[in-house]
Amino acid sequence: MSVYIQNFVKFKPFLKELVSRDVKVKYRRSILGVLWTLLNPLLMMTVLSIVFSNLFKFDIENFPLYLLCGQVIFNFFNDATTNAMSAIIGSASLIKKVYVPKYVFVMSRVCSSLINLMASCAALFLIMIGMRAELHWTMLLSVVPLFLLVVLALGIGLILATIAVKYRDVLHLYSVLMAVLMYLTPVIYPMSILPEWLYHLVMINPLTSILIMFRNVVIYGRLPGLVMLLVTAAEAVLCLGVGCWVFYKHQDGFIFDL
Amino acid sequence: MEKKVIVKVEDVSIKFSLASEKFDGFKEYFIQRVKKKITYQDFWALQDVSFEVYKGETLGLIGVNGSGKSTMLKIIAGVMKPTCGSVKTSGVIAPLIELGAGFDFDLTAKENVFLNGTLLGYTREYLEEHYEEIVEFSELDQFMDVPVKNFSSGMFSRLAFAVATIGQPDILIVDEVLSVGDFHFQQKCEARINRMKENGATILFVSHNMEQVRNLCSRIVWLEHGRVRSIGDADELCREYQEAE
Numbered sequence: 001m002s003v004y005i006q007n008f009v010k011f012k013p014f015l016k017e018l019v020s021r022d023v024k025v026k027y028r029r030s031i032l033g034v035l036w037t038l039l040n041p042l043l044m045m046t047v048l049s050i051v052f053s054n055l056f057k058f059d060i061e062n063f064p065l066y067l068l069c070g071q072v073i074f075n076f077f078n079d080a081t082t083n084a085m086s087a088i089i090g091s092a093s094l095i096k097k098v099y100v101p102k103y104v105f106v107m108s109r110v111c112s113s114l115i116n117l118m119a120s121c122a123a124l125f126l127i128m129i130g131m132r133a134e135l136h137w138t139m140l141l142s143v144v145p146l147f148l149l150v151v152l153a154l155g156i157g158l159i160l161a162t163i164a165v166k167y168r169d170v171l172h173l174y175s176v177l178m179a180v181l182m183y184l185t186p187v188i189y190p191m192s193i194l195p196e197w198l199y200h201l202v203m204i205n206p207l208t209s210i211l212i213m214f215r216n217v218v219i220y221g222r223l224p225g226l227v228m229l230l231v232t233a234a235e236a237v238l239c240l241g242v243g244c245w246v247f248y249k250h251q252d253g254f255i256f257d258l
Numbered sequence: 259m260e261k262k263v264i265v266k267v268e269d270v271s272i273k274f275s276l277a278s279e280k281f282d283g284f285k286e287y288f289i290q291r292v293k294k295k296i297t298y299q300d301f302w303a304l305q306d307v308s309f310e311v312y313k314g315e316t317l318g319l320i321g322v323n324g325s326g327k328s329t330m331l332k333i334i335a336g337v338m339k340p341t342c343g344s345v346k347t348s349g350v351i352a353p354l355i356e357l358g359a360g361f362d363f364d365l366t367a368k369e370n371v372f373l374n375g376t377l378l379g380y381t382r383e384y385l386e387e388h389y390e391e392i393v394e395f396s397e398l399d400q401f402m403d404v405p406v407k408n409f410s411s412g413m414f415s416r417l418a419f420a421v422a423t424i425g426q427p428d429i430l431i432v433d434e435v436l437s438v439g440d441f442h443f444q445q446k447c448e449a450r451i452n453r454m455k456e457n458g459a460t461i462l463f464v465s466h467n468m469e470q471v472r473n474l475c476s477r478i479v480w481l482e483h484g485r486v487r488s489i490g491d492a493d494e495l496c497r498e499y500q501e502a503e
Binding site: 010011013014016017018021024025028093094095096097098099100167169252255256 | 373
């Protein structure tokens with residue numbers, strides 16, 4: 001075990017450089033540069049909140065915020081897992097030539113998405129102030145669902161990256177799966193409109209409970225229920241465990257399929 | 259004096275499966291599977307290779323193309339795992355297998371120094387400390403803020419070599435990289451490798467240039483079709499190898 005930790009410590013600087021490269025390269029040659037990381041979600045959210053405060057009215061208290069929270073969570077998951085999926089394939093030239101622990105590439109993709117997630121959260125906060133929404137102290141607890149979200153995304157990302165090396169089809173299939181998942185997560189609709197059978201299906205999705213907890217602490221100032229928290233945490237950890245196991249089992253074979 | 263073994267290669271074999279029909283996805287896989295068309299052909303790139311490298315020596319690997327030299331180096335560097343057998347190494351390994359593998363073309367030379375340096379396992383502080391040395395060695399003083407996509411291939415390999423050879427590794431793996439750059443730079447590279455050697459580094463060297471092999475190496479492992487043909491004194495084996503060709 002200590003060998004693995006030592007190895008991680010050795011390659012931590014490389015992980016940092018990879019993440020900072022991702023952020024830098026994305027906004028290179030733009031005048032505002034890295035500021036776009038914050039500006040992008042902020043503008044997006046402004047548009048959405050204007051549209052949804054005036055055009056569509058649902059029966060939900062503070063619908064624009066309801067939607068934005070859903071988007072923050074779902075977009076991160078989508079972004080992180082999609083990027084993680086191509087992490088190994090995209091680093092093929094490196095993996096074939098230099099020894100690097102391969103999970104570093106998957107982690108770096110998730111970390112880059114995490115930076116975007118933090119920017120989105122900051123933008124969400126600014127929007128809430130702009131809308132004069134009530135700010136609750138429980139907001140500080142949002143790190144808990146966010147942490148579980150990252151653990152979950154990393155686990156799924158590791159599994160996807162492993163599969164994608166062998167079967168490139170998942171790269172194309174995944175965007176369709178994501179569209180399905182998006183409707184199985186209460187991003188734009190309230191849970192109350194679901195018929196019985198669908199309700200259970202949506203509740204199985206771990207993103208749902210993460211999203212419910214996130215909304216509770218951010219918008220409604222409610223503490224997450226202990227049972228839901230524990231079940232979600234167990235799901236996330238299990239997912240990461242399976243991800244690590246699958247990845248570890250197959251990583252030595254990657255080089256033959258790249 | 260007891261010679262310390264720093265790399266121990268024991269009965270290493272590695273198998274590549276060459277699928278007769280290359281498939282990249284589910285659909286093709288299933289179709290071929292149903293048609294029973296997938297037959298795997300095993301190709302053993304290395305078979306029962308064993309040798310030892312002692313601390314401080316320079317060992318050359320020679321053999322014709324496809325004899326498994328590069329595969330052997332990749333296994334020692336940890337890039338590949340052997341199908342059976344084991345490789346034990348001790349100390350820090352600096353691989354000069356392919357220069358600039360970790361470069362990002364959109365980043366500037368300076369940013370690439372840090373990206374590539376951390377890839378090789380150095381810390382950021384260490385790289386900052388040696389930054390001047392890297393710039394000086396690569397002679398790219400005025401180009402450090404230029405994206406490397408605008409570099410010529412010579413500039414590129416100079417920078418890559420400079421980053422890869424900072425510090426004092428215990429084991430240096432050199433695979434055909436000394437043929438980069440102009441004559442003047444090649445000499446600098448050789449001088450640098452010689453300096454590392456004097457400081458006690460162990461060097462594993464692959465080259466088709468017999469002149470270089472004879473100059474640098476003390477012992478040689480001769481590979482043929484993935485097997486060890488012979489191990490022995492550099493001068494003797496070089497002569498035999500050239501006669502055999």
